[in-house]
Structures are given as structure tokens and as C-alpha cells.
Amino acid sequence: MTKKANVLDAAAMRRALTRIAHEILERNKGVEGLILVGIKTRGVPIAKRLQERIQEIEGVKVPTVELDITLYRDDLSYVDEKKEPQLNVKEINEQLTGKKVILVDDVLYTGRTVRAAMDAVMDQGRPSQIQLAVLVDRGHRELPIRADFIGKNIPTSHSEIIMVELAEIDQQDSVNIYESE
Template sequence: MTAPRTVLGPDEIARALTRIAHEILEANQGPDDLVLLGIPTRGAHLAQRLADRLTGITGIDFSARVGALDVTMHRDDLRGRPTRASHPTRIPLDGIDERVVVLVDDVLYSGRTIRAALDALADLGRPRAVRLAVLVDRGHRELPIRADSVGKNLPSARTEHVSILLEEVDGRDGVTIESATGSTETGDGGAA
């Protein structure tokens, strides 16, 4: 592997999340019926950050409108990677029926994680609409899925590894990319 190159620092991530929060409000024509569901691990932290920004922008407390959606059992790669850790699904108290659900993830890559999220969501209720917000879209889609809000489009080679670093998990914020010649990538994200 080559040395990682930083493509987003803490300030750029903060600006991207603020822009995404405004895009979510604009697309929804306001805050009514919005629910944010982050895909663990980093997507859940990003959803919480977006909820904090939406609270700041609207003055409406979004803490009860944010949750996490575990997609582990809906993934199509369980046979190849059966030791995946699952995370608890947390749905806001008012549920998701007839609400606008914004799925939040760190990296959009093949689209398979989002397909699994849609399957998991269908088990929980029937939203009025589902939207997708991601911090990084690196391309290489295998399914017809696209994000409604993207922090950064980051064209990459399949042999590159994209890492999302968040303060809550990694002790610092950043997005890096490095050559990972010879690696085999599966699913969304870097090599995950």
C-alpha cells in the first residue's frame, strides 16, 4: 500500500455535513416527518451529527428523530463473511411509517449495503419516502442506487482503499485514500 492521502479534513467534513443537512431540509421542504437512520458503525455517528445540525438550523430537537439501522442479516455476503458483528437497530419512538426516512452512511461504493438497508427497512415499516445521504461516493456501483446528498464525490480505482475516520470511533476526523494493490474489496466502503 502507498501512504494514505487525506482528501477531507475535519473542517471539510463539518462543511459537507452542514451542506447535506440543508439539502435534506430543502428536498423535504422543511423538517416535517423527517427521520434519520444511520447504518452502523460510522453512518450512525454521521446521522447523529446531521441530527445536531438539523436541530441547529430549524430549532426543532431532532434527537428523538435519529436512530440506527443494522443491515447485517440482510447482506448478500454473509456466506463469505459470516463473522460480521451486528449492531442494535434503534428506531425513533414515532416509528417510520408514513415518514421520510433518510438513510445515512459513510461511503457509497457498490450499493449492496444500501440494498440491504432497504430490505431491513421494509421489515420495520412503510416509510412515505426513503432518501440516501452519504459522506463519500466513490463510484463503482453494482446496483442502480444513487445518493440524494453527497459530501464528496471521490472517483477511485477498485484497487484503492477509502478510509473514513470519525472522532467518535477513531479519535479524529478525516477521509483518506490509498492504493491497495492486490486487495479484494467487497461491499460498500473501503475494503469492507
């Protein structure tokens, strides 16, 4: 892979997440009934960062949970039938029924990850709404899914790869475009 461009550095990522936090609060008229659901892996630290931003703005800690969608994916060649798909909840055991669920992920591409996440959430309860916040929307949807909150739109070709690096996982914050070879 060849690096083509850095599209977000740490400061730009911080500004984008602050803007998304404000947009979430504005659209939902505050924090009442909100729950942030981070899609594993990189959606989880992004959700926690949004939680921190919202707490700085509103003074309220919005519940945040971690969602593992592995067993809901449609691209698995084999799923162990003995394992029940589970919503993987860390820190807060929160009911989703009646809540405004904000799904959080790093990159929106085909829409298949979001579809799997919505299936997982619906198996856990009946939220009043499901909204989607992503750091990067790169286009190329295969399903009719759109993000409600977007950090940055980055039109890409199918041969390009968006790599999101987060300090919590990768020891640095950046979003880069790579060309596959």
C-alpha cells in the same frame, strides 16, 4: 496499504455535513416527517451530526435511529436461521410508516449495503420515501442506487480504498485514499 491522499480533513467534513443538512431541509421543505437512519457503524455518528446541524438550523431535533444490517447482507456465507433480523433502534423508538427516511452512511460504493438497509427499513414499516445521504460517493455501483445527498464525490479505482475516520470511533475526523498493495 499506502496512503495516497487526504481528501477531507475535520473542517472540510464539518462543511460537507452542514451543506448536506441544508440540502435535506431544502428538498424536504423542513423537518416534518423526517427520520434519520444511520447505517451501523460509521453512518450512525454521521446521522447524529446531521441531527445536530438540523437542530441548529431549524430548532427541531429530528428523530435518529441506528440500523444494523448485518443479517440483511448478501455477502454473508452463513446466517443463523434462529436469529430474526432486527432494526436496532437506539434512543428513539420511532415508527417508520409514512415517514421520510433519510438513510445515512459513510461511503457509497457498490450499493449493496444500501440495498440491505432498504430491505431492513421496509421490514419495519412502509415509509413514504427513502432518501440516501453519504459522506463520500466513490463510484463503481453494482446496483442501480444513487445518493440524494453527497458530501464529496471521489472517483476511485478498484485498487483504491476510502477510509473514513470519525472522532466518535477513531479519535479524529478525516477521509483518506489508500492504495491496496
